[in-house]
Amino acid sequence: MIAQIAMATGFALILIGLYGALTNHNLLRMIVAFTIADTGVNIVIVAVGYMAGRTAPILDAAVPAAEAAQRIIDPVPQALVLTAIVIGLGITALMLAYAYKLYQKKRTLDIGKLTELKW
């Protein structure tokens, strides 16, 4: 049941993020909205891997290697999320740098004003 709730919130976050990104004209607000959407995606991914009544995939005293298969949840989504978060950060940093450079060149942060390239 927890997984469903988490996944629902994840989807909600994605939708809110997308809505925010596609309506705000300020570049920074768009980037914030995208980070929210990324967080939402991460939550969904982890929620998919969750199985009720099981513990984290760390083999230590509490979870000996032998009975790991019955006790731990699916480790693969976690590996994917970890990479996704880092990549999300990479892209956000790049977008921020772009936003900064655009502001430096064009003195505006409004996406509507960056339309020389069209048709």
Next chain:
Amino acid sequence: MKIPYALLTLFIVVNFGFLQNALIQKIAARVGRRYGIPVWQNYIDLIKNYGQRSSITHGVMFYLGPVFRLSGGVGLLLFVPSIYGSEMFSNFSFAGDLILALYFVFFGTLGMALGAAESGHPHSAIGITRGLSQVTAAELPFALAVFSVALQYQTLSVTDIVAAQQGSILNWTVFTNPLAVAAAMLGFLGSMMRPPFDVVLAPQEIPIGPPTEYHSSYLALMQTNRAIFPVAKMVIYMSLFFGGATSWPVFFLKVFCIYLWSAFVGVVFPRFRVEQSIRWFLIWAVPIGVLSIVLM
């Protein structure tokens, strides 16, 4: 042995042509309540032109104009058998059939046009334009009629067509295929340079059109052609539509009657402008021709 007989035919037709032209002009004058020219007038003109000494030329093509014209007329006459049945007067018809005659008409016209254009006289150029436009429009009904006749008799050789028309008057094409003959006779008016369609020469407007610059011996050649060419054309009409001629008197009579048809129409109607004549042919003559083919 074919050539002497051909020359004989030529001699007969030339003389007949001169007399016939003068007679037709006398008739036209009498209709206009004028006395008209004496019948031997053409011979006098011929002698006068050949007699003239002073002669100038505008270049080679100027020479070739009248030569093309006359050889066109003579060729047309000789390529079609004058008298049906007689070996003597079948001239050179072995060389080609009806289509040769049909297209040989253009030989003369082309030559005349080239020669007149070389003369550099604007009137002759205007005359050529009118002449070509009108003749091509007049050609169409005649071509349709010929095609209809060819379909009717399933042959293109003139002697066979005339042979098919022998016997009583009723099997002349004029009765067996009246529409074709009607179209052909309407087309005939266009090619005879008589009043309704004589805008080409337009005697008052541009002095006699294309042959304006021609004089002395050139004009003489053209006048002999003016005698031969109409007769040669009428020989074709006669052979195709009116049962051909088995002897010279019948030949003279039928040719004269056909010529009268164009003369009668000529004296009555005023002159058409060129586009009027083109439209007239395309509106009246061509539909009849088409009907003659379709109903065949």
Next chain:
Amino acid sequence: MLAMTLLLCVAMIGAALVAIRTDGLPVSILAAGLLSLLASVVFLVLASPDVAMTEAAIGSGLTTFLFFFVLGRVRSGEREGGEHD
């Protein structure tokens, strides 16, 4: 356990809505940072500690800082481009 996740999820959605709708840009960035923090707690609930640590360190820590840094550099721009559409 269930109650806590529900609470966290509602908080997260609230934080997200604040981040989108609010006028001030700093507030918006802070709300995003808070959202990240809540997310890392949810990750703990979903039994994935690795992800929780990453989310906490990178998601709320560095991203928020990057935003503030650029915002600082672009302070005047924020006022002029602030209106929604």
Next chain:
Amino acid sequence: MVSAIFILAAALAAAFLLGLLKDEQRGVAYAITLLALAFMTWISADWTWAFAMDGAASVDIFTAGTEPPFAINLRVGLAEAVLTLIISLTALLSALAMKDALLALGRRAMAVLLVATLAFCGIVLTRDIFNLFVFFELAAISTGGLILLSDDERALAAGFKYLIVSQVISILLLIGIIFAYHATGTLNIDGMADAAQSILPGSRQAFMLAFFLMFMALVAELKPFPANGWALDIYESAHPAYSAIFSAAGGAAALYAVDKLLLVGGTAWLPAATGIGVVTFVGANLLALPQTNDRRLLGYSSVAQIGLILTVLGQRDVLGDLTGFVALGLLLAHSVAKAGLYWLSSLVAGRELSAWAALRGHPLMIFAFATFLCLLVGLPPFPGFYAKWELARVLAAEGRIALLALILFGALIEATYLFRWFGYTIKRDKPAEDIACASGNVIAICVAAVTGWVLGYLWGDAANVMLGRGNLLLALPLLFALAFLLLEWLPAWTKNMLAIAGLVGYFALTWGDYDPLRLIFFVIFLIGGAVILLASFHAHGRRVGFYPAAMLMYAGMTMLIEATDTFGFFAAWEILTVGSYFLILRGKHSEPHALSYLVFSLGGAFLILAGFALAASGAPLGVSPRLTFALSELAQVAQPLAPWVFLLLAIGFMTKTAAIGLHIWLPGAHAEAETDVSPMVSGILLKAGLFGLFILLMSMGKQQLYGIELTYVMLWIGAITALLGNLMAIFQEDAKRLLAYSSIGQMGYALFGLALMNHLGWLMALMFVINHYIYKSMLFLSVGGVAKRTGTRAMYQMGGLIALMPLSFIAVLIGIIAMSGVPPLSGFGGRWIFYNAILESEYRLPMVVIFLSGPIAFLYLFRLIHTIFLGQLKDEHRKLKEAPFWIVLPQMIYVVLLLAFAVVPGIALRRVDEYMNQFFPTGGLNWSGLNISSPYGYWDPIAIMIIVGCIFMTLFLWLLFVNRKAQKVKQFNIVFAAERPYRPETTHFAWNFFAPYRKALGFLVQPFVTQFWGAITDTLHTGADIARRFYTGNGQTYAIHLLGFVVAVYLFARGI
């Protein structure tokens, strides 16, 4: 061989190494970058060689020492090797091309370039879906980085738009991946594909949705039509060398990723892929029409090509193992051409299409430009041609005609705007600044051009091995034509000698093995061509570009005759179209006309392609659609398809013979071409269309479509074309246009003769082929000679040239006598056969139209000779000399030919007459000695010639004798309204010569057809102009477009 993982490892190691260098050591950094790229290229080339030559099976490379489903594995097969080769080679050459930009930005940019290449190679090699996501993100970020190389201010905004869109894509992809993982339990693509089959129905719907999201993300990477504004902005603003990488490498990698993904989705998703691909292909091509910026145009073209390849991938279920051959062919052609064009654009300073005229100073660049355009449009000997043929054949076999029609329509539009661009380059005035010949760029362009031709050879070879098609590049005539490219440095006359020797030699070699009909066409194409080439001796200097084009046209025509199967025929057809296009384009004002010629010809060619494809598919159901389809087998096409095949092929061939409605290209193309090109194109090229019609009618005979007799329709078209062609010719003021319209009229006659479908009808058509070649070439040459001397082609400005140019006059005189059908000459023979033919046939009404057009032909001929040679001589023409010797010589040859053919028509017609018997046994001619007789009449050419000659000579001699003392006077010496005329202009009656005809029949020649085609092109242009406003330039809008696209496809997918 070195394991393919080193491609990735080497790039990464080099990128990190660059970090160690100091900022000043930029030269060293650049060297390392080139070294790393070269190493990657070498590895992939090594693998490609191994696969291509020894045909080894594909090799899997495991990472982390464990089996694939549990670790990431890379696979290297022939496709992957070739793609990585293209990617790394493009990157290497682009690195060369943007040397200064890289050095300016320092080692960081070089590291980013290395990582970009690594990312694209990774996308191609990896077999793991999440790894694919990582490499896509890597590509996205490196694209963001490399965009900064551009010196264009707007690049930043384009970069930001791209990042927004890639964020949305990554969201979709991640969700898709995780749910696909949840449904199938593995992240490996092959593993996922197997698991997908055995999914229990419960979670099948979820897996379908997950796959949908993944598929949408990857398709979004392929820049699908409505949602690709961001890509176009990048193409326009980024550094051209980077655009080359982005288009060639990026496109190739993304396409292969989608191909891998389609394996997972199974055949359910192929229609979706096809739909998106076709919409992109046609939409992008349409929107490219109004483009003026060269890089943005290339962007549209690149998006369109990728759409086309996606369509081909979507047809995988039908193409089977041919998918690789077709998709790879199109992809490689696209990559090489697009990269080459972008490198070319880095040379040119101005950004408008006409600014490329600066290339004109460099023949090598023009050759490269032409090669790239032919590669893109898929003209023969390039891979695109083989791919297009196989695609059409298979699509027709599967009955997907609408799809084939859309693809051909898109390809036609693409050919239009690309060759319009080529026309601007050749014809528009050169901009001030010349092109910046940086060595890096030039090397890259040359390598690309050479690769293009090598690819052409390879695909030809593959087609030969796999499908038994002849490798076009090994065809002797084509090789001979291409050899002239190497001989461009020779002076014109040596090349001309070579060309004539080639033509005559080839004829002597192979004339034996043809039936009489083809032999006549062969004589006209080769010997006729050689005679016209004599006129080319008059040109001085080197005449760069003339001989390759001319020889290409002749090569196309010879191959047309030699072709036995439909593939060879169609290849020859396109070769001669291309050759003649380049030939016509050489005329001074011929650019718009050459373009309209090419568009009509290619339109016709595509119809023929569709027709042949249909014919091959129409083979009896039991037999699988055969690979090669002999021309003679056209007769056995099954009934329901036969009329359609006939219709398509007939319209295709009629575009080449300029039947009414498809004729508007002819006057401009023939009139504006050069002096010696007009006769070639008019006298010979039109016959190619007739030859096609002969083949068609010989094999398929009479066909019925919905109860209408198709040949009867052709009869009417022929008649109307003859009438209107001649009518339009009368009213022309320009001599060459008059002759061009007259060609339309004559072709109408020939078409009419063919459509009569009886023995004499075909004989008449053949007679026309021979006659028309002789007098049309003669007339065009003489008019060209006169135009060269007087400097004008307007007839009313000439006049009285008979005295100054007697030989030209004689040629024109004989020409018009022959053409008008006046007895002594050969024209009459044609008319006589025509008369007998129509007597035999059972149709009546079309005869009327043909009868009217006969005499009209006589009118415009007379106008030609009267206004040019007769009448008053203008003052400025007083001191003109005769036309150049080399132009007059062929005319005299033709005069002799005409006279000979008039006297003895038997030499050509007799054997053809017997050959015709096998098609129409009844109604032939019988040749008894000198006399030729048909069932209706008889004709004795020699007798006529002698009689007319005798009468003529007697009268002429007699007149000469009488006027032997005649005095030669000038034209002005005439009595004119009793005064002496002063100005020749006033008395030369030439302007609006047939005014009465215009008043009477003017309504028939209103330019309805031109308005019709004009309306079509205008609607396309304005439509495209309005549609492209869709790309507002706002990054947010582009993201909304993408979301809208995903939702739209979802709604569509829900339908299936």
Next chain:
Amino acid sequence: MIRRAVVLALVLAMGAIFATLLAGYAPDGDLNLTARYYADRTAPDIGSANIVTAIIVTYRGLDTLGEVTVLFLSATIVGLVLAGGRRRETAQRPPVPVGELLTTGSRFLVPLIMLLGVYVFVNGHLTPGGGFQGGAVVASGVLLMLLADPLKHFSHRLIAAVESVAGFAYVVIGVLGLVLAGGFLDNRILPLGELGALASAGAIPLIYSLVGLKVGAEFSSMLASLSETEEL
């Protein structure tokens, strides 16, 4: 106004798709094929206690390599993008005086943070966390130093060197894996050691610490280049 309505409609449509996904989702009763393999095989094959780290470093090593390249790329491009800005030391108003509390606090906290960071990425294979988290913590330490002393000039040379060496070493280990052990990025080039011990799981600790160093260096270079840009 229409734009917001259109966006809302599209977002709701996407919502519908996600809703069907959500409805169709049923958590697995038992581990699926890949997860079961990892659960059973990680201990004996890789010897790493933290299965997620095993997956990240060896099983899906190429992903991590890609990821590290992503960070390297972002740092490089941010440096490239901001390289245009004028250097800070030119005519720059004297920075705001830093509070007393911040300087002493940072002097005390920075070493601790650094230690925590190092601990995290060294024990990546035992406890949750790893190279990325450790790197981030180290970066936050560097960030604190930056805040405390804005004028402190970090030598870009050093950061770039650390970053490159770490990256290059990572690639070398990968290639060694190919040469010595089963495949590219295989961790069995070093002895697996005993589960749970510090020096266990072959090359994973080495790789992860290299990753940690690299990530730390990249983030700090990013922050440094950001801080050196002048205020607009």
